[in-house]
Amino acid sequence: MQRYFVPAHTWADKTIKITGDDAHHIMRVMRFQTGDEIICNHPDGQAAICKITILDNQVVYADIVSWLNDHTELPVNVAIAQALPKSDKLEWVLQKGTELGANCFLPFQAARSIVKWDEKRKDKKLKRWHKIVKEASEQSHRNKIPGVEPCKGLNEVIEVGKKFDVMLFAYEEEAKSDRYQSLGSVLQRIQNRQSILICIGPEGGFSNEEADILKENKFKPVRLGPRILRAETAALYTLASISYHFEEMRCS
Template identity: 40%
Template sequence: MQRYFLPYDYDEQATFELRDSDFHHAKNVMRMTVDDECFLVFQNQVAIKAIIVSIEESTIVFSEVSKEETQKEMPVNVTIACGYTKGDKLELVAQKGTELGMHELIGFPSKTSVVKWDEKKRVKKTQRLEKIVKEASEQSHRQVVPNVQLYRSFKELLEKAKEFTHCLVAYEESSKQGEKSQFATTLSACNPGESLLIIFGPEGGLTPDEIKVLEECDVKSCALGPRILRAETAPLYALSAMSYQWELCEK
């Protein structure tokens, strides 16, 4: 069943309205008519099943049928931070990361990043990624649309790291040295309602100097197994492991 996200908190009221691009999608793409049903999701993570009661010139009006009871979000808010990569790799992480439960996506420039984005490019790319995560949230029946931020500098990432309960950086040298425990130990230490930042480098990886600066900010280096993963694969592997640990394992 189709899903739409509304830009305000749920409140008990008689009707709800769909406007702008979502109105166009529902009316012209999905060809929804009166008495059709879909899910409406609000900013405070409440989701309801709703039925169309009327279609106006620029709005579709719904009334509530029932609330969705199943929790779709991971118990820990996970932010994925990726060094700027070539091509559409960040778009792949945005789409698949949303499906896997990512709460927020950050892009940042690393010393090894090949691409260089000016302000105009960053704004355009942000808009593109926001569209991708919104559509992926609808498809995967999320109750939250992940936030997207593209930073101008590595320093912004260091400042952001101060906001999290737990911080990790995936570092290929840790894999080469046989480090196995930090990733699993951190996941086990996470409690519901806490936040986790995990940082990934671009194609060339993060430099030893960048790792040193991150570790000085209490970001712990970790391996993701014995194999070296591509820049776009590593975040998806990490999210999959988190979902297994927190959502599928017996407590």
């Protein structure tokens, strides 16, 4: 069943008003008719099966039929701080990271980032990023849409990290060491409902100076397997590992 995330102010009693791109999608793309059912998500994470009652130009009205009791969020709160990668790879991370359960994304400019953040294009970029995570949330039946922050510097990411229970950074030097700390060993010490921030470097990884700064600020370096991963692969490896550990392994 098609799912839509609807702003809180459009929910009134048992009727929901849908406008904008979602209304266009309902009427022009999916070509739904009155009587058809869709799923509407409230920003607080609740979802309901709704029956379309009115299709009026660019506005759709739907009545709540029943509330759903589905929970598709990770049992831990995971934020991905992703150094700006080349090309459109960040969009790939946003889309697939949303499907895998990330709660928030914090793009940042790293010393070795080839792409440089253009502040003049900030609003356009953020609008594009929010659209990507919204559509990925609908496709993957998430309860909530992940947040996407404006591009930051490493020091700002470190400051944000103080709000988290666990702060990690993927460091390829750990993969080369015999005395490494694996992601799996760290996950075994994390409890449900704790919050995790993991920093992923750009192509070429973190500089030695950045790694030292992160360690000084209580970020723990972790190894993501014995192989060196691409920047866009590292975030997805991390999320898949977290999902397996907290959702699959604990259910077996």
